[in-house]
Amino acid sequence: MSDPKLLINGALRDGVRTMDVINPATGDAFAACPLADEALLDEAVAAARAAFPAWSARPIDERAALVTALADALQARAGEFSQLLTREQGKPLDQAGMEVMGAAFTLRAFAAMRLEPVLLKDDEKGKIVELRKPLGVVGAITPWNFPLMLLMNKLGPALMAGNTVVAKPAPTTPLTSLLFGGLCADILPPGVVNILCDDNDLGPAMTSHPDIAKISFTGSTETGKKVMQAAAATLKRVTLELGGNDAAIVLDDADPVDTARRIFQGAMANAGQVCVAIKRAYVPEAMYEIFCDELARLARVAIVDDGTRQGAQIGPIQNRTQFDKLKALLKSCAEEGQLVAGGDVIDRPGYFLSPTIVRDVDDDAAIVREEQFGPVLPVLKYRDLDDVIARANASDYGLGGSIWSADEERATAAAAQIQSGTVWVNQHLALNPTIPFRGAKSSGIGAELGADGLKEYTQASIINIKR
Numbered sequence: 510m511s512d513p514k515l516l517i518n519g520a521l522r523d524g525v526r527t528m529d530v531i532n533p534a535t536g537d538a539f540a541a542c543p544l545a546d547e548a549l550l551d552e553a554v555a556a557a558r559a560a561f562p563a564w565s566a567r568p569i570d571e572r573a574a575l576v577t578a579l580a581d582a583l584q585a586r587a588g589e590f591s592q593l594l595t596r597e598q599g600k601p602l603d604q605a606g607m608e609v610m611g612a613a614f615t616l617r618a619f620a621a622m623r624l625e626p627v628l629l630k631d632d633e634k635g636k637i638v639e640l641r642k643p644l645g646v647v648g649a650i651t652p653w654n655f656p657l658m659l660l661m662n663k664l665g666p667a668l669m670a671g672n673t674v675v676a677k678p679a680p681t682t683p684l685t686s687l688l689f690g691g692l693c694a695d696i697l698p699p700g701v702v703n704i705l706c707d708d709n710d711l712g713p714a715m716t717s718h719p720d721i722a723k724i725s726f727t728g729s730t731e732t733g734k735k736v737m738q739a740a741a742a743t744l745k746r747v748t749l750e751l752g753g754n755d756a757a758i759v760l761d762d763a764d765p766v767d768t769a770r771r772i773f774q775g776a777m778a779n780a781g782q783v784c785v786a787i788k789r790a791y792v793p794e795a796m797y798e799i800f801c802d803e804l805a806r807l808a809r810v811a812i813v814d815d816g817t818r819q820g821a822q823i824g825p826i827q828n829r830t831q832f833d834k835l836k837a838l839l840k841s842c843a844e845e846g847q848l849v850a851g852g853d854v855i856d857r858p859g860y861f862l863s864p865t866i867v868r869d870v871d872d873d874a875a876i877v878r879e880e881q882f883g884p885v886l887p888v889l890k891y892r893d894l895d896d897v898i899a900r901a902n903a904s905d906y907g908l909g910g911s912i913w914s915a916d917e918e919r920a921t922a923a924a925a926q927i928q929s930g931t932v933w934v935n936q937h938l939a940l941n942p943t944i945p946f947r948g949a950k951s952s953g954i955g956a957e958l959g960a961d962g963l964k965e966y967t968q969a970s971i972i973n974i975k976r
Contacts (some may be wrong), residue, residue: 515543515706518556519699525549530684530710533599534815534859535824540597542683545705547714550675551582553703555718557646557673559712560700565643565671573620575697576668578617582692583609590685592817594657597682599824599860600779601816602696609764614663615958618942619665624964629971636974639966643671645722645893646717650736652678652728653827654782654882660686662957664702665942670966672723672951677701677715679728681828684951716740721746723966727784730951737954748955748965750784750956751882751948753908757787757937758895758923765796768913769803773886775911775937777864779809780823780830781884785851785909787937789877790888793896796889801849801868804888808850808864815859823884832860837881838876839865845885846870871902880906894923901927907949911937 514521520920524543532539546551547762564572583590587609594605596870635904649663658676667674678686683706690704693805706709716724716739726736730751740747757772761764776787792800814821826832839852842865851865870877876887891897901910911933914920924932930947934940939947956962 513540513542513687514690515545515549515687516694516702516704517549517553518695518703519694521691521694522549524706527678528706530597530683532596532859533827534817534861536829536859540684542680542706544707545711547711550705550711550714550718553705554718555644556700557675557703558720560698561673563642563644564668564673564698564701568624568671572671575802576616576620576665578696580613581691582696583616584613584690586692587613590657590688593688594685594815595824597684598653598656599816599827601821601824604779604824605816608655609814612657615658615706615942616665616843619669619963622666622669622960624638624670624960624963624967633976638972640970640972641670641964642970644722644966644968647672647674647966648718648721648724648921649674649676650712650715650724650726650728651676651678652804653682654779654784656682656947657689657713659727662727662942664961664968666963667725668701670963672966673701675705675715675721677705677707677711680706680708711961712736713739716745716757717742717942719743721745725957725965726750731954743976745963748957749948750946750957751908751951751953752882752906753784753786753904753948753952754788754878754880754904755909755911755929755937756904756927757790757911757913758897758901758927759790759792759796759800760912760916760923761795761920762915763796763913764915765792765800766803769800770807771808772913772937773804776886777823777884778867778938780826780862781886781903781940782827782882783891784882785931785938787886787911788881790886791901792888794890797868797888801866801888804866805850806884807853808866811864812863813855813863823864825930826862826883827860829860831882832862835862835881835885838879838881840883841875842867842885842887844869845876846851851884859892872903878904897960898923898924899925901939902926905951908952909933909937911935
């Protein structure tokens with residue numbers, strides 16, 4: 510992307526200054542991103558507000574056709590988007606391609622959804638109908654781990670509900686969002702989607718802006734609390750998809766080798782930089798040795814490399830701040846448990862860590878309590894199922910989790926006791942844009958995806974008729 514631009518009121522614009530974008534596989538800058546200030550933010554919000562009446566009044570099938578056209582345009586340039594995504598985010602090129610195609614699929618899934626009026630009562634005394642109406646201007650704030658996919662998780666339902674959008678990507682991964690802004694400029698009416706970039710300084714102005722009706726934020730729990738606090742002043746609607754500390758519980762009838770392989774994939778996808786990745790595994794004492802041995806083997810043979818290189822399976826950590834945090838956490842791993850694979854920084858340019866397996870750790874270890882957000886998996890042993898469920902639930906987080914067993918009925922009964930928004934059985938990271946995704950406890954408020962995710966971008970309105 511030779512000359513990235515902001516998108517404001519249908520025009521591709523320069524910023525007030527620029528900021529380097531770093532390739533995490535090299536540690537070097539490879540592009541300059543335009544940055545907005547509060548004046549440009551106000552201009553973008555005003556454009557979105559002005560575009561709202563016509564966009565919300567447009568028949569939903571016409572809105573769906575334009576959202577589908579965005580999906581088609583994205584898919585037509587999937588190779589270009591994938592290459593750029595790998596350079597700014599670090600994930601291997603095949604995984605970047607999956608994100609791009611998944612983003613297009615998500616737009617199409619929302620384009621097919623409709624929120625029809627719901628008849629609540631119809632008798633001789635009267636008729637009551639619930640309608641869903643758009644909110645106005647939506648502020649969409651996205652993180653750096655899946656910058657394109659998570660933007661579509663917000664744009665799709667916001668646009669289909671009849672809202673207009675001001676989006677702000679993470680400062681370390683702004684370029685794919687800006688490239689998508691070019692598609693919006695070609696396809697959508699001016700002001701319907703606006704995309705701004707910052708250096709982590711526009712968040713407070715955006716979340717407190719009086720003309721933004723809703724904030725949809727994906728990121729850390731601590732930042733989510735600040736978003737909610739800022740939104741309270743104007744009683745904005747909020748959707749918060751926050752951090753997780755997903756537990757995988759392996760039952761004693763599971764195949765240890767096969768399950769270890771699938772749990773490794775669920776923990777190390779995108780170098781572990783997934784809010785809903787497996788972040789701790791609980792394994793029965795009787796199979797603990799063979800399970801840890803297989804995880805360690807997988808970690809040692811995994812190919813860690815620049816995502817543009819053929820065969821790369823695990824890319825770099827996305828940014829220097831997260832890289833330094835993980836290095837500090839790895840030091841505590843060596844003190845609190847036994848490192849059976851990894852635990853070290855790879856001696857090369859960029860932000861590369863070896864995939865790390867830590868065994869013989871306790872529940873109070875930092876690597877178990879905290880959301881590591883990297884290629885590090887602690888493995889804990891247990892004897893009693895009720896006890897391990899209590900241990901898994903003893904967390905402030907409640908985003909996802911999984912149960913692994915040869916007995917579906919037994920696994921389902923265990924899954925029902927896990928305090929998380931989503932619990933998978935014999936799988937992990939199985940997300941679909943038609944299925945709602947929620948966080949429990951400190952992992953979020955509201956829903957994304959599915960019909961419930963679409964409703965998050967609407968105001969329910971009751972029409973109550975007396976006969």
